[in-house]
Amino acid sequence: xxxxxxxxxxxxxxxxxxxxxxxxxxxxxxxxxxxxxxxxxxxxxxxxxxxxxxxxxxxxxxxxxxxxxxxxxxxxxxxxxxxxxxxxxxxxxxxxxxxxxxxxxxxxxxxxxxxxxxxxxxxxxxxxxxxxxxxxx
Amino acid sequence: xxxxxxxxxxxxxxxxxxxxxxxxxxxxxxxxxxxxxxxxxxxxxxxxxxxxxxxxxxxxxxxxxxxxxxxxxxxxxxxxxxxxxxxxxxxxxxxxxxx
Numbered sequence: 001x002x003x004x005x006x007x008x009x010x011x012x013x014x015x016x017x018x019x020x021x022x023x024x025x026x027x028x029x030x031x032x033x034x035x036x037x038x039x040x041x042x043x044x045x046x047x048x049x050x051x052x053x054x055x056x057x058x059x060x061x062x063x064x065x066x067x068x069x070x071x072x073x074x075x076x077x078x079x080x081x082x083x084x085x086x087x088x089x090x091x092x093x094x095x096x097x098x099x100x101x102x103x104x105x106x107x108x109x110x111x112x113x114x115x116x117x118x119x120x121x122x123x124x125x126x127x128x129x130x131x132x133x134x135x136x137x
Numbered sequence: 138x139x140x141x142x143x144x145x146x147x148x149x150x151x152x153x154x155x156x157x158x159x160x161x162x163x164x165x166x167x168x169x170x171x172x173x174x175x176x177x178x179x180x181x182x183x184x185x186x187x188x189x190x191x192x193x194x195x196x197x198x199x200x201x202x203x204x205x206x207x208x209x210x211x212x213x214x215x216x217x218x219x220x221x222x223x224x225x226x227x228x229x230x231x232x233x234x235x236x
Contacts, residue, residue: 013159020156034188038220042189045158049193096229108192108228115227 039116046109055083148179154186162193185216190224
């Protein structure tokens with residue numbers, strides 16, 4: 001059985017909250033475990049924040065398409081944006097071994113995405129970044 | 138999202154429920170700055186009801202944890218929900234949690 005939630009967001013922070021509300025409703029409707037839902041929400045929050053903060057070189061409105069599909073035991077989350085080409089999989093992992101005072105504050109978001117989902121796939125297609133996150137539920 | 142505040146003596150507890158996203162992280166920063174201005178010696182951020190903690194939230198906690206520590210004061214996370222504990226663990230900041 002496949003169920004789907006598809007949303008088109010404008011590049012504004014409030015739109016991320018709208019997506020999170022709808023994802024919570026979708027999860028409730030399909031009886032998804034809270035812990036899996038919250039991990040997916042965290043990954044989406046981090047990815048969308050990166051797109052909003054660093055993705056665009058102009059001040060125009062951009063649309064971000066988010067498609068969430070439930071495929072048996074997996075939740076697939078696809079985010080497509082028309083921002084500058086950026087493959088988050090190429091970002092090096094942060095050095096977590098340094099003492100807390102010596103560590104840079106930035107650069108944690110992508111690491112948190114990696115840790116929160118089971119699989120990440122990136123492709124650049126027709127001027128868009130497409131990131132597919134898979135979460136076993 | 139409502140941040141509930143409780144003051145007792147020289148310390149303040151901030152209870153932050155729900156999603157700690159970018160907007161909530163900004164709100165938390167405003168409350169932490171207000172508490173610092175009031176001159177509290179310790180700030181406890183109670184995250185028992187938080188459903189997730191994003192990197193912007195970690196950044197606020199870390200920045201003021203360092204700042205307070207530098208002045209001999211304290212800012213610590215108390216009663217982290219499993220999701221918050223996991224976020225702090227995966228980023229290597231379990232020290233932010235009150236032992």
